[in-house]
Structures are given as C-alpha cells and as structure tokens.
Amino acid sequence: MRQTLDFLLNDWLKISQDLTPRERFAEHSDETYAAVLDTCERIAREKYAPANRLSDTQEPHFDGERVTLPRATHEAVAAYVESGMLAASCDYELGGMQLPCVIEMAANSFFAKASVSIGGYAMLTKGNAHLLLAHGTPRQQEVFVAKELAGQWFGTMCLSEPQAGSSLSDVATRAELEDEADPLGPRYRLKGNKMWISGGEHEITENIVHLVLAKIPGPDGKPVPGVKGISLFIVPKKMVGPDGALTGERNDVQLAGLNHKLGYRGTTNCLLNFGEKNGAVGYLVGKPGEGLKCMFHMMNEARIGVGLGAVMLGYAGYEASLEYARQRPQGRAVTSTGKDAASPQLKIIEHADVKRMLLAQKSYVEGGLALELMCARLVDEQRTGTPEDAAEAAQLLEVLTPIAKSWPSEWCLEANSLAIQVLGGYGYTRDFPVEQYWRDNRLNMIHEGTHGIQGLDLLGRKVVMNGGAALQVLAAHVNDTIEKALQQPALAEQANQLAAALAKVGRATKNAWSTGLPEEALANATPYLQAFGHVVLAWLWLDVSMAADSDSDFHKGKRAAASYFFAYELPKIDAWLAVVARRESLCREMQDGWF
Template identity: 40%
Template sequence: MAFYSKRDLYFHLFENHKIEDLISYPYFSDHQRETFDLVLDAAEKIAQNSMYPLLTEMDRNEPQLENGKIKVHPGMRKIIRQFGEDGWINATFSYEEGGQQLPNTVYQASGFIFQAANYSASVYPFLTTGAANLIRIFGSKELKEKFTPNMYSGKWQGTMALTEPDAGSSLSDLQTTAYPTSHDGTFKIKGQKIYISCGDHDACENIIHLMLARIVDAPAGTKGISLFVVPKYRVADNQPNDVLTQGIYHKMGYKGAPIAHLMIGSDDGCEGYLVGEANKGLSYMFQMMNEARVGVGMNACAIGTAAYHASLSYANERPQGRKLSQKDPSLPQIPIIEHADVKRMLLFQKSVIEGSLSLLLYCAKLSDLVHVEKGDQKEDFGLLLDLLTPIAKSYPSEMCCLSTSAAVQVLGGAGYTTDFPIEQYYREARIHPIHEGTTGIHGMDLLGRKVLTQNGKALKLLLREIIESIAAAKAIPSLVSKTIMLENYLKRTQEVIDTLLPKAGKDMEAFLSDATLFLEMMGILVIGWQWLKQATIAAQKLQSEDLEKDFYQGKIMCMNYYFEYELVKIGSLSTRLLSEEKVTINMKKEWF
C-alpha cells in the first residue's frame, strides 16, 4: 500500500520550490539533482523495508516499563543504528563536523517519507538530531567530543527534557535545580521531568538529556533558566547517573515511542554539564524548538498523507451503491470514489496535505537560504521564516486531525476497525496540536510577537510574496477568477490586521483573546497562496501539452476545491475578529 506520493513530493521540491537553486551556493555546491534523488530513494527504501512493516506491530505492542527500564519494540535497535550508520542523524551538519551539508529541504522531505511510513519509529533518530544540534552549536569543545560522536552513530539517544508537573507552557515556573560542585565545573541536578519523548528505552546504550534547570540562586522567571547535558549513564565509567524512570505514559496514539516520567537526583547523585552560558538555556532551547515546530507540522502532514492514500485506495476498490440517476437495482454497483460526497472528502484531504506540504517545504527552503545568504536577504528570509513558523506548525497539526477523520469516514464502519490502518492514523494525528506548544500558544506567538516584529516588516514581506504569486497567476486566463478571490480575502485579512494592531498597546487581553482564530485565518490564507502557486505551475504544464495531464489537472481541481470550500472560511473568521463583543473575556467561571 502506498503511504505517500513520490510524484507529488518531487513536484513540490523540483517544480514548485525549485530546490536545485540551492546548488548555486558554495555551501551546497557539491550536491546536484542526482544527489538529491539518491537521498530520497534511500529514504524510501528504509521507510518501505524497515519502518512501514512495523507500523501496526509497534502500535499494538507499545513500550512497557519493567524493573525501572522501558522496553520498546526490538526492531527499533536496528532502525536507529541504520539511521546512524547511513549518516541521517547529522546529515545537515558541515563536513568538518562529520555531516553531509545536505540542504534542510531535502532532509525534511526525507523525514516526511519516514514519518508517513511509521511516525513512532521516525521520532527516535530525529530527537537525537535536535539534541546533538544544541550541543554542536552551544556546547564546549569538550562536550562535543564527549557526547556527539555516539549520538551521531545511533549508539546514544538524545532527548529534550523541558516539561515538569507545574511547568508546561509556563516554563518560568520551572523547578528543577542545578547546584554547582567544587570540581570539573559539573552540577548536581535535582528535580523531575514529565512527557519526555524517548526519555528511556533499551534500543540505545545511553540516553542523553538536554535538560532545562535553574542554577540555585539564579534570577526568577525565564531569565534564570540554564541548559544542561544530563546522561542516564555517566560517560567516564558507564555507571548510573541517578536519572530514574518513574513511569511511562500510555497514549491514545503514537504508541511506538515511549514517553517517560523522570526523577532526577533522588539520591543526590545526578551530574549535569552546563551548555553555553548560565541563564541562557531558554534562548538556546527556543532555537531548537523553532526548527522542531516546522518538523511537527511535517509529522502531522505525513500522517495525514498516509491516511489519505489509504482512504483513496479503499475508495477506488470498494463497490457500494449506484449513481443517483440510476434506479435499476440490477445494475452493478460502482466504486465509492464515483460518489460526489466521497470525492469531497478526498478533495478535502488532498487540499490539506498537499497545501501543507508545499508550505512546509517552502519553510525548509527559507531555512537553507538563511544559512547561506548574507545581509538584507538573510534578514528578510529569517523574518519570513519566523512569521510562518507558527502557521506551518499549527495549520497541518489542526487540519490533519480533520483530514484523518475524513479518511475514517470514507471507509465508513471499516475505518473504525483495526483491520485498516486509518484508525491508527486518526489517533496518531491528535498529538501534533499539542507537541512543541499548543495551538493557543502559537496563536499568541503569531499575533502577539511575529506580526509586530520590526513594525510589521515580516508581514509586509509575506504580503509581497502573495501579491507576486497573484500577479503571476493573473497571466493565465483560467486562473483569473481565483486570483480575484485570493485578492479579496487578502484585503479582508489586511482589514482585520489594521483593526487589531492598534489594540496591542491598550488591552493585551482583548487583543490576544481570539489569537487562535487569527492563526486559523492566516493559515487558510497562506495555504490558499500555496495552492495558487501550485495551480499556476500546473496550468503552465498543461498549456505545453505535458504528458502527465491527470496529475496537473488534479492540482488545478484541488485548488478550485480549496478556494470554494476552505478559503471562504476567512469570511466568517474575519467577521468574528472584527467584532467588538468580548465573549470569552466577559464569561465568568461560575457561569459554566
């Protein structure tokens, strides 16, 4: 069974976003189209041969805590080592650091393939990449030499240890404490962490936690948070480092990867190593989190993609009913894909996942350009990426919950059974609106920070990009009506922004009370922009009598669907955002 479309992925990479342009920069100059093809083919082979076969098995046989250690599916040890041996964990790092200087765009596309095949299995190595990256960027030479080689090889697992029982989104309330020692510049760490992905398991020899803690007597709030490397086993003698697995969380989905509750320093024996400067841990961690947020969007998109292809396959094969115009019961039944409402549900899924994938790969390319560009161009690409990050995280996360639900509905009763993988995708999709910050947090980030940055410069850059895409599409007669639609909703969005921004300095509670709705509206607009870009390319290809007419015609029809069914939702959202009624603020808890 296909779990993604290679043709669609290549369309986004090479026709839509033209990632071969990156080869012109010295940092990426050793690569070429053939290199990218080889990388993506290698990713598909691992996904197809090693990961997808374990999809259901890892869900049915979830990790268990036995004698203080979490046991995971035995197949994970081989998969993690394969990622290490093949260079996936540090592929984007420089040659000097043992990496391949692979563009992040290609890396994210490869990750999309892995995640569509088996999301749980894909999490282990990519968590290690994030943790190793923090040590690589901010750690001392000694820390890099001590920890990163075995992380790159897959021998050691990396994690991000942020959340505590009383400090989730509000990290200023973090209680884990670091006490300086009199030797080696190490710290004694004491506290607890919850919801730590891959926080303990038996598929690697050691677990390396990148942990936030407050040095004793440090400033209160977020200004006093530092970042530490805290291994489960001490590197010098491989003895336990007083990091105990207190429990394991059993989840509704994403069951193949363990989520641990850790007790740190219960016997005053946990040693940690400071990363970078004291009291700057949160700023270090947020650099990683911003990258991870685009990754979360990609995870959601990948799961939504797998669900779409499973429901598409079923719809083509399942006979049920006849055309409404056919009254003769002796006529053979037709595949359900012939029914208009089933087409609607499939179009909805296709519009969400292919629109999301376009945005996510665009963000990945922006990150590559930030890495290689200089001066004003570098700043502009960075501002645009920062603005789009909460949208790229939240739109796929929220909408793929709905698209996987539509996939279940396509199958009807069969979709609710374990005979098909879609019920698993439905459960797995739900974590992404929570991972790396809830949707509400990202709404406040977008409206309360990103839109206001440098007097709205990032927003102006985005509007310029959208207007340029509209101008290009207007040159194609068949797209003119849709460009006018997007223009009108762009103006409506601008009206909302112009109305909201003056409130920012007067009443922040009122200003941010519907930030989640603002984020939703912006997501719909941006995905509409991405669909217009795709349709423009498709229309040009059809004019040249390209042989893949079905593929490109499908792009145009899906753009039509998105504009007619999804883009129009900006109307009702904007009406609410322009209203002066403060319903959620005025509601009192006693009235519930």
C-alpha cells in the same frame, strides 16, 4: 507521493537550479538527491512500515529495571542510523553530507509516513545535536554531538513538568553549581521532575543526552522568577568522563513511569526524576539565564518536524482511503436510471460527496507538504543565501513557524478523520490503518506547543515584532505570487480572492491591537491563527498551481486541489477574522460559574 515530492522539489522550488550551484552543495546533483530519496524511501518501506502496527500494539514496557521495545523498532532505527541521515545536513567535518535542509526534510517524510512514532527518536536526536552545535562549547560538541550524529547516543528535550506544561516560567527543577571548571562545562547538580519526555528512556543506544531546563538560584538562594531565570543543561543518562568515554556509572536520572498515550505509542514517553539521591550531574549550555533562548533552537526545529509528521500521517490516510474508494462498490448514480436496483453499483469514488472528502484530504496534505518544504527551503536560504536574502528568510521563518506546526496538526488530522469517513464502518476497525493514523495525529495538536500557544506566539509576537516587519515580508511574497497569477486568466479569480483575504488579515491584525491591550487582542488568537494559516496555504496553492501548467492528469489534480481550497476552505476566514477584528469579548469575560 514520490511524484508529488519530486514535483514540489524540482518544478516548484527548483532546488537544483537555485541551491545546487551554491558552494555548500557543490558536490551534489539531481542524481545524489534522487539517490538519497530512493534510499530513504526503501528503508521506510522495508523497516519502518512493517513495524508501525507492531509498535502501536506492543507498547514500551517497563519492568522496574529496563524499558522493552519491539525488536523491529531497534532494527528500523539502526537502519536509519546506518543510512547516515542523522547528520544529513551537517558539515562534512562532522560526518555529515551537507545536504540541503529541504532535501533532508523530503527524505524524512518517508519515515514520518511509514511510522511517525519510530521516527521520533531520530527527530529529537537531530534537534538536540543541532542545538548544541549552535550553543554548546567545542568540547561539548566533540563529546556529545559527535556521538549523537553517529547514532551511538540519542537525545531528548526536557521542558515540561507535572505542574508546568506550557508555562515554562513556572518550572521548578533546580540547579546548584558544583564545579565551574569542569572540562565539559560548568557542572551543576539538578533536582526536579520532568514530564512528557519523548524518548526519555530506552536501550536503543548506549546513552541518552537529556537537554534540561532548570533554574539556578539567585544571590538570595531562591530561583529567579520568570523565563529569565531558566538555564539549559546537558544531563546524560550515563556519566561521561572528560575524554567522552562512559564511566560505567548511571547519572542520578530515574524513570518514574511511562505515560500511555492515545497514539505515538512506539515512542517511549516518560516521567523522569532528576536528583533523587545526590543530584543529577548537568553541564551548563550557553550562559546562565539564557536557557529558553537556547532551547528555542531545538523547539522551532521540532515544531517544523511535528508539522511534517502531521502532514505525512494525513498523507498516509489519504492514500489508504483513495485506494479503498477506488475498489469499494456501494450505491448507484443519483439519476432516474440509478434508482434501478438491477443496475450495477458504482465504486464509491464516483460519488460526489466521496470526491469532496478525497479532494479535501488532497488539498490539506499536499498543501501541508508544500508548507513544510518551503520552511526547510528558508532554512537553506538562511544558511547559504546573500546577507539580505538570509535576513529575509529568517523573518519569513519567524512568522511561518507557528503555522508550520499548527496548521497541519489541525487540518491533516481532519484529513485523517475524513479518511475514516470514506472507509465507513471499516474505518474505525483495526483491519485498516486509518484509525491508527488518526490516533497518532491527534497528539500533534499538543506536541511542541498547543494551538493556543501557537496563536499567542503568532498574534502576540510574530506579526507585531519590529513594527510588523515579518508580516510585511510575508505580504510582499504573497503579493508577488498574486501579480504573477493575475497574468494567467485561469488563475486571476483565485489571485483576486487571495488578495482580498490578505487584506482582511491585515485589517484584523490592526483592529485586534487598536486598543493596545493584550488581553483584548489575544482573546481570539486561535481563530486568528486558523485564518492566517488558511491564507498562507491559499498562497502556496496558488504558487504551486502556476508550476502545474500542463494538461497531464497529475497537474490537473494539483489545480483541482487548489480550486477546492479556494472554493471550500478560504471562505472560512471571514468567520474567524470577524471575532478577531471586533475583539469579541465573550471568551475573555466568561465566568467559571456560568459553565
């Protein structure tokens, strides 16, 4: 994996050439980037990977007073904190390293691959801190962010409720103003319940900073309906004084129970009750009614993080099944001599169908890694590029974020399924790790917004906002790659195939909205998401192929994976886009009783 990571960073994205000269990264070099990757690879190998199976078999346990996690989880997280990676991309003034986000993403890939569930605590904490850096007050940043980035406190996001999962406009948690002038921000008392809260209770750190969505009552005493009524609050597990010190008192936030999941078992997943007594103390973040707008800062970051986790679980399964296929003798060649039972067996990697499954995995996981690194590179462009380039990067991120979350969580899960298939009967035993990788990865299709939600976001908002400006920017980048690839005879056929696919997406988008009726356009948003994602991955593979320009086995492998994607995967978009383009009404008109 490391060779592929270095190739994508250096030969494809050209990080040192494009980013290092910028003022923010002036103190960095290829050597510092390599040192960061080396350190994270070592910690992941020595601390995270050995604890991965343990964190799965010894689930978090609640004895009525406290949640117990394996000691190895504490040690792995402590090693991550000591590395300084919680503040990796933050300003020096905040104790950060001012690393490019794309290097941070690459470094975090090692942890996601070694143990995605243990890595969840840090991912959530970073997203929490980054949100407060964008929307919190200076005092909130001094008190909460500083301790999060130092690893003293960890953070969560509290959105879903038992009765309201993806439907955030229906959250019922209520916030009543108590003190407008509190030094930590307007102080409210919250009452309600939050469900599926990852990292919501543990003793890894001395405090947990919950970011909670709740509704402030309007003048009539009733919560404002819809998402416009949602506000965001900092609700610490333990009470904090104006000086940032713990008071020794627990906030009115109680663990009601742990959810026991298919995978990600090393991350506590909680039902939390806010305000069983006098109400949980919470401090307003941003303005009243702008909670969802603020929370999207963390949600979008988490969506890319979930995508990276899905990629790396797929990558772990790919490597495990590749190693197995190279060692396992089974069957003989499909030739006349192969029918001779006395002839030696082949390693299963010699069978065409096993090669197909391995090539599929390679195309999914390496393509997915390119996608996530591309998104991180766009974040760097937003932060440090010219105003024009930053604005363009923001548009690209808007349209790519639903893909960055959803595509790997579907197709790298498929990679895990193929890994199990390569191992045969051994694949679904606990003697090998691939069954756990599949179980862990299955959650990513739901984490941070289901496939259906991502499809609605993409077709319902991202590709039509501002007159389709973001889609036009993406199409321009795809066409630029096509034009370059057409100059290389070996890639011309794939370039033309991608051009045709891009045109099909454009026509389907236009046809879906031709009546102007959202209920008709969005009934097939998920097939649209699948097709769109495949076109994006085909674009990235074509672009990567141009960087893999030598006769080395390594580069030939990259080009073979790209060829697989164009031959076996990209043709799938025709079926997906057909129902979108004709606004197929079957699913929309299906009646309950017909089931």
